[in-house]
Structures are given as C-alpha cells and as structure tokens.
Amino acid sequence: MDEEGDLYLRPQRSINTACRTIDQETVIIVLNEQKALILNNTGSRVWGLLDGKRSIKEIADTIAKEYLLKPKDAVADVQEFLKSMFSEGAIVWEKDG
Amino acid sequence: MKFTIPREIIFLEVAGYRLKVDVPKELLCWFEDSYSGFLVGAKGGNPEVELRIDLSFKVNLTQIPQGCSFKRPFLVMADNCSLGSWHTDTRKAFLSLESKNPEGKFSLANFLRLIFSYLVIREKRGALLHAAAVAKDNRGLVFVGPSGAGKTTIVRLAKGYTVLDDELVLLKRVRKDFFIFPLPAAGAKPNFTSAKNQPYLLQAIFFLVQDRSLSIKELTKAQALAKIYSLPAIATESSLQEGIFSFFTSLVERVSCYDLHFLPVAGVWECIANTLRQGVKIG
Numbered sequence: 001m002d003e004e005g006d007l008y009l010r011p012q013r014s015i016n017t018a019c020r021t022i023d024q025e026t027v028i029i030v031l032n033e034q035k036a037l038i039l040n041n042t043g044s045r046v047w048g049l050l051d052g053k054r055s056i057k058e059i060a061d062t063i064a065k066e067y068l069l070k071p072k073d074a075v076a077d078v079q080e081f082l083k084s085m086f087s088e089g090a091i092v093w094e095k096d097g
Numbered sequence: 098m099k100f101t102i103p104r105e106i107i108f109l110e111v112a113g114y115r116l117k118v119d120v121p122k123e124l125l126c127w128f129e130d131s132y133s134g135f136l137v138g139a140k141g142g143n144p145e146v147e148l149r150i151d152l153s154f155k156v157n158l159t160q161i162p163q164g165c166s167f168k169r170p171f172l173v174m175a176d177n178c179s180l181g182s183w184h185t186d187t188r189k190a191f192l193s194l195e196s197k198n199p200e201g202k203f204s205l206a207n208f209l210r211l212i213f214s215y216l217v218i219r220e221k222r223g224a225l226l227h228a229a230a231v232a233k234d235n236r237g238l239v240f241v242g243p244s245g246a247g248k249t250t251i252v253r254l255a256k257g258y259t260v261l262d263d264e265l266v267l268l269k270r271v272r273k274d275f276f277i278f279p280l281p282a283a284g285a286k287p288n289f290t291s292a293k294n295q296p297y298l299l300q301a302i303f304f305l306v307q308d309r310s311l312s313i314k315e316l317t318k319a320q321a322l323a324k325i326y327s328l329p330a331i332a333t334e335s336s337l338q339e340g341i342f343s344f345f346t347s348l349v350e351r352v353s354c355y356d357l358h359f360l361p362v363a364g365v366w367e368c369i370a371n372t373l374r375q376g377v378k379i380g
Contacts (some may be wrong), residue, residue, distance in 0.1 A: 002146045018339050020346045025319035029326055036323035060239075 010094040011059070012052030017090050019047065030089045037088060042067060046081055052094045055093050056082065072081065104153075108144065110137045111213045111225070111294070111336070112269050112278035117144035121152055124194075127202050132281045134294040146212055147188045152196040154179055156212070165211055169336060174211055179204035184214060185219070209281045210265055221340040224270035227328060228298075229278050230266045231258035236298035237277040238369070239266055241328065244304035249304065250361045261297065267301060268348065275299040275348055301353045301373060308358035311365060313372045321354035322346055 012018075019028045026044035028037045039047055045066065049059045056078060064074035085091045104124040109113060109132060120128065128136065151234050165174045170186040178198040192208050194201040210225065217223025227249035228241040238258075240248050249263040250262035267278045276296035303314070304324055316324065354371065358363045 018320065018342050020342070022318040022322065022346065022350060025317060027319050027322045029338070029342050034325040034327060038319045038323050059296070 007057040007060075008055045008078050010052050010055050011085075011091045012094050013047070014090055014092050018094050028090055033089065035088065037085075037090065042077075043081060046078060047085075050091060102292040103226055104137070107136045107248055108139055108141075109135045109180065109281065110141075111135055111209075112217060112267055112296075114146075114213055114216045115141060115144040116209070116212065116372065117148040119146045121145070122148065124150060124152075124205075124298065125179055127205065129340055131202065131206070134279075135281050140235055143265075144188065145216055146190050148190040148192060148208075148212070149314045150192045150194065154193040154195040159314055165207075166336070167215070172211060172215055174204075174208050175203055175235065176200075176207075176249065179208070180200070181208040181211075183215075189261065210267075210281070214265075214267055217267065217269050217336050218341060218344075222271075223267060224341050224344055226266045226325075227264070228266040229263040230276065231255045231257045232297040232361045236285070237261060237293075238300055238373075239260070239277065239302045240305055241302060241325070245282065246305040247307055247359065247361060248305065253358075254361065256366065257376040268311060269296075271296065275352055299352050301355065303355050303357040306356055306358045308360070310358065311360055311368055312358045313368055315357075316354045316356060318349045318354075324356070327348065342355060357360065 013076055014030070016031045017028055018031065019026055023042050024044065026039040026047055028039065028047065031037065042063065046059060046063060049062060057075070060075040060078040061071065063069065063078055064071045069077070072080070082091060086093070105120055105122050105125055107118050107125070107128060110116070110162070113139070129246060152314060163175055163177070167173075170184050172183045173184055176179040178195040178200050179192060181190070181192040181204070191211065192205065194204060198373070214225035218225070226239065226241055227243070228239050229252045230237050230239045231252050232238075240251050242248050252258075252263050253261045261277055261279050262282065265280060267280050269276055269278055270293070277299055278296055281296055302325070322345055325348070326342060357369070
C-alpha cells in the first residue's frame with residue numbers, strides 16, 4: 001500500500017459485509033464478527049466507490065475533486081482509510097491486469 | 098401396572114407464535130407455575146413448533162458442547178442437565194432433561210426463549226437482546242448492557258413500572274411499530290410484578306454506562322445501529338446476520354436511543370422521565 005504502484009490496486013467491498021446509510025452516516029457490519037463500523041460522510045463516499053473496478057488513484061482523484069482536497073492529501077487519506085478497512089476485514093484487493 | 102409415562106399436550110403463545118408442547122405430566126407444574134400467562138387453548142391455528150419434552154437426559158459433558166448454536170437447519174442448546182434440538186425446517190423440536198433436576202426448569206425456559214427468538218429473527222421481524230425492560234401504560238423502555246452494567250439495578254429503581262424482564266428482551270416489529278413481548282421465564286423473580294402476555298409499544302432504548310455522574314445523551318441513528326448490532330451475539334449464524342441488521346436498521350430509524358451514564362440512585366428515573374418528556378439531550 002505504500003508503494004506508488006499500489007495506487008493501481010482496486011479495492012472491493014468484502015462479500016462478508018453489509019451496510020446501511022442513515023442520515024449521511026454509513027454503518028458497515030462484518031458478518032460473523034459481530035462488529036460494526038461507522039463511516040462519516042467522506043468515508044461513506046469512499047465506501048460507495050469501492051466496486052473492484054476503480055483503482056485507489058481513481059478513488060482519490062474523485063475525492064479530491066468532490067471535497068476540494070489536494071490530490072496528495074486525498075491519496076494519503078484514502079490509503080489510510082482503506083488500510084483500516086482492510087484490517088477490519090471489510091475490503092479485499094483486486095490486482096490490476 | 099402402567100408401562101408408559103403419563104403425558105399431556107399443552108399450548109403456549111408468545112409474540113403471536115404458537116408452540117405445542119408434549120410434556121410428561123410430572124412437569125406440568127412447571128408450566129402452571131411459570132407460564133400460566135402464556136398458556137392458550139388448542140384452538141387457534143397450527144403451531145409453529147411442536148416440542149416434545151422427555152426426562153431421559155444422561156450427562157456426558159465430554160461429548161456435548163455447552164451453550165447454544167445454530168447450524169442450519171439445526172438449533173441446538175446443551176447444558177449440564179439438558180439437550181435441546183430443533184430442526185428449523187420442520188415443526189419438530191425435542192428437549193431432553195435430566196430427571197428430577199430442578200435446574201431443568203431454567204434449561205426449559207432458555208430453550209423456549211431460543212425458539213421464540215429464532216422465529217422472529219427468521220421472519221426478519223425481530224431480535225432478542227441481552228437487556229432489561231419495564232412498562233407503564235402499555236409502553237415499554239429497554240435497558241441494554243452487558244452483565245454487571247446495572248440492568249437489574251435500574252429496573253428495580255423504577256417506581257410505577259412493571260418489570261418485563263431483567264435479562265432477555267424480545268423485540269418484534271408489527272407493521273411500522275416496534276413492541277416488547279414478554280418471554281417465558283423460569284419462575285417469578287422477587288419484587289417483580291408479573292408482566293401480562295401482551296405487546297408493549299417500545300418507546301426508547303437506553304445503553305447503560307456505569308459512571309460517576311448522571312447524564313443522558315441521544316445517539317445518532319448510525320451510532321445506535323452500530324451499538325445495538327455489536328452487542329454479544331444471540332444468533333451467530335451468518336445467514337441470520339443480515340436479517341438482524343435490517344431489523345435493527347428499521348428499529349433505530351423509528352425508536353430513540355440514548356447513552357445513559359448512571360449511578361444507582363433514584364434520581365436516575367427523574368432524568369429518564371425528563372428525557373422522554375422533552376425528547377432532548379440531557380447532561
């Protein structure tokens with residue numbers, strides 16, 4: 001995830017998750033783990049972009065544009081968010097190619 | 098000389114679900130003592146479950162995993178004096194109890210609770226919570242927390258309320274509203290007024306946090322959903338999880354949820370009453 005090449009990894013929501021958005025906050029559950037994660041508005045937007053087709057770079061570009069962030073900051077924020085989602089078992093990675 | 102154990106057929110009804118019980122006559126007194134409010138007549142449609150109770154359990158702790166489990170289609174419960182199983186695709190359930198063990202009445206109560214909670218979960222219309230509940234004027238309040246959080250303490254401090262339960266609470270959606278349904282319990286608890294077998298409209302849910310000062314804070318719907326879903330599992334089978342999550346989502350959209358930081362003092366109930374009256378954050 002720290003290498004520049006990793007920006008072309010395509011994150012995807014794990015099939016072992018379910019989510020609901022209420023009042024602009026998203027709650028994600030990891031099935032069988034009795035664990036629930038709350039995402040704020042930006043996190044909810046990133047979660048919505050995790051389709052296994054968009055790369056990290058594409059997601060970060062979208063976030064930078066929509067939330068008026070510097071591209072470098074958006075990449076760092078998205079990477080950090082995805083790392084935590086991966087450690088919670090909420091996402092998996094699709095390799096490009 | 099008789100060669101068979103005399104048996105009796107009785108019917109229980111909880112949360113709109115009927116249970117037919119084929120029981121040895123010597124256990125009838127348990128039902129009359131503890132479940133009289135839940136006993137109904139034979140007429141009234143097909144039962145969802147037919148439970149046969151036998152007194153043939155022999156303890157073999159090395160072979161039977163203790164606790165409750167659900168591996169579709171079997172729901173199984175075992176402890177040191179009983180073994181219960183229900184094939185959930187059929188109506189048939191069996192509970193084997195150790196003869197003359199007085200603890201068996203608690204095993205029976207637990208198995209009945211499991212059955213009724215699974216019925217509401219399966220229909221995606223309800224859930225069972227480790228919680229206490231009280232009611233007044235047909236409206237109920239639920240207090241959620243782990244063991245030692247103060248569930249029993251807070252309901253004992255409630256004046257003018259009927260205690261519905263201080264351990265497990267069955268919630269069920271009926272159309273758009275959410276109700277608390279009293280569950281069969283193994284004997285009346287001291288100082289608890291026995292609850293009627295009827296639905297109580299769910300007014301609010303409080304998550305208990307023992308603290309040095311008293312305060313109540315309303316949770317966002319997402320906070321409430323995350324909290325209620327993260328409670329210790331009642332049903333862990335993955336095919337049930339999404340249904341439970343959907344149920345809790347609709348629940349928090351309809352019912353106010355609060356964090357209740359409390360001390361075991363009588364003033365806690367004034368604080369709760371103010372919150373319910375004003376519908377605003379206190380503390």
